[in-house]
Amino acid sequence: MILFFADVWHLWLRHMRATIRLPIWIAVTLIQPVIWLTLFGQLFRRVVELPGFETTTYIQFLTPGVLIMTAMFGGAWSGMGLIDDLHHNVVDRMLATPVHRAAVIAARVLHAAFTVVVQSFIVLALALALGAGWPSVGGTIGVLVAAALVTAGFSAMSTGVALLARREETMIAVINFFGLPLAFLSATFMSAQLIPQWMQSVSKANPVNWAVSAARHAVLGTDTSAVWINSALLLVFTLLMVMFATASFRVYRRST
């Protein structure tokens, strides 16, 4: 068990170092939330005048949404690094050592979750600058937990897809196909009460929507039980995806 945590830690450090050495990644990480927040914030500024919004300004409403969307994509793209490792024989080299198999996946998922937590602080700071205020301590923890869980879930899913598909093209197609629809089939940009009935029904089964609900209620401090329930759902989703990734890993190892 101690060896497992040591493996996760050492592999996590490897991912962290690679990330820090990628200036373009840091730049995009900083700029993307700015674009989402300012563009969407301006574009839809006046929708809060409609009845059904929990907030007085749209930026306040939008912040948790953008934060979760960033988290979802952060997790979803994390499988790309694994494909690179597969193609460069790094995974095989590791599998020929006693390193814990599960640690190879866990380190990647935790790395994605950690970077998203860092990104979340950036988004929150930006929102603060744009006048959305800063959530309470409990709210901050709640929103970070929701972001970390949704990232972990999507990162595990992405890892599983990477191990099965082993091609960048497939990965890009899958993310393009599912990413934005999942974001729009939720209350990310629009109050749940204002989206069509069928979309609301679909969104009830959408992990992104669970995360947005948890994050928004946490930030606004409106409904603590909704934060708990949605976080629990997210946890189940994440565990299922980890099981999927583990099974995919077994498929990969049997295929060679």
Added chain:
Amino acid sequence: MDAIHVENLTKTYKGGVKALQGVSFNVKQGEIFGLLGPNGAGKSTTVRILSTLSQADGGRATVAGHDVTSDAAGVRRSIGYVAQATGVDRWATGRENLTLQAQMLRVSTSTIRARVGEMLDWVNLNEAADKLVNTYSGGMKRRLEIAMGLVHQPKVLFLDEPTTGLDPETRLALWRDLERLRAERDVTVLLTTHYLEEADALCDRLSIVDHGRVVIEGTPSALKADIAGDTVTIDIGDAGVRAGEILGGVNGVLEVIPAGALVTVRVRDGATAVPLVAAALGQAHIAVHTMTLGRASLDDVYLKYTGHHYDAGFATATGGKR
């Protein structure tokens, strides 16, 4: 006990490619053993099964006393594995690569730093140790990988085509590293190669594999002796025909092939035959201009046992002897 024991391994990939059709060999502790064969012969498949990365369909194999199927963990602790294609992390430094590898291979925390330093020294990568591997040359990467395969002082090291894709100079440097390895460390090495000269120069023993089968096994010199012995080429001016009769009677001569002024004599063993040949020619008052001794090459062995010539593109890649 043998360091590597391979018994009748078979493997059919999904899609029906019969990669291995009953491969068997044994490697003794401390030996450098070669698997020589053309593309698709099954060399990598064998090495991947022995390093637990792949599962055989049939047969049995033990590495350092551990069964590759029932005790995969034991195998992984005892081996270093350097894949055919590079397996280094390009976005980390050489030192970071080595350190992580040592950690994964359960080198004790207190000794990692020293061991990593020692290995960097050993493969002469001290200066580049803290540069990103992305900036390394092919030879540097290969050396780093060999260091990574040795960082935990394994009993057995697998090297899958360690010199493929390297320029001749780098290849020679790597040969010297491997010879140093044999001299300085008690490690069993299983290496695969396309190159006849490489197997000849480095291996204590080798197997020629073709189409998933071992066609012949032995020491390079025994294999060569078995096929043709040595070749003595003599330049004797216009005395060619007479010399043919004289040389045919010399002890140890297998065959005499006159071709104008140059007579090629195939002998069982060059070292003992050359003085006898020289003496016989001297007695017959035949003046010898030059006499050169050559060894039969593994290519001849290859030809005999596989029924086809070794691919010239590979065999001459280092300007090798043929």
